[in-house]
Amino acid sequence: MKTITAFAPASIGNLAVGFDILGCAVPALGDKVTATRTEAPGVVIAAIGGLDLPLPTDPARNTAGKAALAILDAGKADFGASLVIHKGVPLGSGLGGSAASAVAAAVAVNALLPRPLDPIAVLKCAMQGEAVASGSLHVDNIAPSLFGGIVLTVGIDEPRVISIPAPSGIAAIVVHPRLVVATEKARGILKRSVDLSDFVWQSANLAGFIAACYRNDLDLLRASFEDVVIEPQRQALIPGFAKARAGAMQRGALGCSISGAGPTIFAWAPAAACPAIGAAIAAAFAAEGLDSTQLLVPLDGPGAYLVDT
C-alpha cells in the first residue's frame, strides 16, 4: 500500500486582462489531497474535510475524483485510488478552489503511477476535474495552481503553458469577503459577444500587460492593467466593488480587479503599499456589511507539490 499527499495552491484567475487564459498562484491558501493506492480499480472519495460545504462524493462528479480518474486512465493504471480531500480554499470565492482540488488530486495520484505522466498530461487531467465544477474546460486557475507564479496558457486541446516573469518588487493583495458567488452564475451573466472596440481595447491592455511583465515596466503595467470586458459585467455581483477599486487605485495599486468569478478582489502593487490597499478594499466591503480576510501574495510563488507525511 502506498499513500501520497499533494498540496495545490489557490489562484487568481483572469488577472483582469486575460479572461480564461491568465492566472497567478496564491500559495498561502490551498487544498490537500491524500491518495492511497487500492487494488480495486476506480476512485473512491473516502473523506472530505476542511471547509464545511457539502461536496459530491461520487468521484465522477467531484473535481478531485474526476481528475484522479483521468490520471488513472491516462496512466493505464491497473489499480485504483482512495482520496481524502482537505479543502483550504473557500468554494465560490473566486480563488480557484475547484482547480486546487483537481490539481492536488492529479498530482497525488500521478505520483502513485509507476511511470508518472508529464506535467502537460497532468494539466489535462486536472482540467477534466475542473470541468466537473465549472461546466467547461478552462485553465486560468489550473495552470498557475499546478506550475506556480504567473502563467499564460495558449490552447485548450494542446495547451502550452508559459511562465510570465513577475515584475520585481510587486506583490498581490487579495481580499476575500464572506460572500459566495457561484461560478456558473458569474459566467451566466456574461454576454456571449464582445463589442469590436472593446475587443481592441482589451487586446491592447493584454499585450501591454504581457510586455510590461517582460520589460519590468511598471508604468506600462499600470496603463494596461484594466479589464474593460468582463469586470463591467460582473462587478454588480460584488457589493462595494467600485469603491474598493477606487480606494485601491488611490493608494498606489497598479491594477485592481475581480479574482476569477469573484467575489474576491485582488490588486497588484509595490509590496509596501499592499497593506493600505488591502485595508481600503476591506473598508469598502465593511461598508456593505461584509467581513473579509486578506492575504499578501508573492507573484512568483510555487505551484503544487508533494507533501512529506
Add this chain to the structure above:
Amino acid sequence: MKTITAFAPASIGNLAVGFDILGCAVPALGDKVTATRTEAPGVVIAAIGGLDLPLPTDPARNTAGKAALAILDAGKADFGASLVIHKGVPLGSGLGGSAASAVAAAVAVNALLPRPLDPIAVLKCAMQGEAVASGSLHVDNIAPSLFGGIVLTVGIDEPRVISIPAPSGIAAIVVHPRLVVATEKARGILKRSVDLSDFVWQSANLAGFIAACYRNDLDLLRASFEDVVIEPQRQALIPGFAKARAGAMQRGALGCSISGAGPTIFAWAPAAACPAIGAAIAAAFAAEGLDSTQLLVPLDGPGAYLVDT
C-alpha cells in the same frame, strides 16, 4: 527658406493577432515628403508624384497635409509649409500607404520647427493625418512607420509605443497582388462584435505571440500566430487567400495572414524559407489571374528618417 525631406516606411498592420494595435515596418517601400517652410501660415500641397492614383490636394483632406497641419498647430508655428509628396507605397494595398504619407509629412514638418515635438506628439499628429484616409484613429501602421521594427501601441488618447523584440533569424515575406481593396470596405465588412469564445482564443494567441517574441520561442510563435477573428471575415476579399496561406504554412511559415486590410499577404518564417513561401503565395495569386510582387523584409527595420538632399 528651409527644405527638409523625410522618408517613412510601409508597414504590415495587425500582424494577424493584434488588430489595430500591432504592426511592423516594411522599410523596402515607403513614401517621401519634402516640406518647405513658407511665410504664409497653413499647408499647401505643391505636388504629388510617384504612384499615379488621384489624391486630394486640399491639405485638410490629404493625409500628409492633415498631419502637417497638426504638427504646425501643435508646434505653435508662425509659418506654413509647402509639401511635395512622393508616393512609394501603393494605395489600397494593405501596406500602410496613408500612414507612410502622414508619418513622412509629420517628421519633415516637425524638423522645420524651431523646437521639434517629441516622438509621441509627432505620432499623435500623424494619427490625425491617417484618420483622414481611414475615418478613424488607429495606430497599427503609424507607430511602426514612425518607430520601425515590431511595435505595439497601447492607448489612443495617450498612446504608449512599445518595441517588441524580433525573433532571431526570422524575416517577413510580403506578397502584394495587383489588386486594390479599399480600407473602408475591408473595415465595413467586419462584424461589430466578436464571439466570446473567439475573443478568448484570439487573446491567447496575442498573449502567446508577445511572450514568444520576448522568449525567442519559435514553437510558441507558430502555435499562437493565427487570426481567428478578422482574417475569416476579410479573406473573401482576397482571391486565392486560402491556397496562399496553406502553401506558406506547408513551406515552413510560422504564420501567414493579411497585411492590414489586404490584399497583400505576409508570412513570417526563417529567412531561408522565405523565397519558397513567397513563390507559393505568388502561385496562388497567379492561379486567380493576379500578378504580384514580393519583398523580403527584416523584422527590425528602421522607422521614418530625414533624408539628406
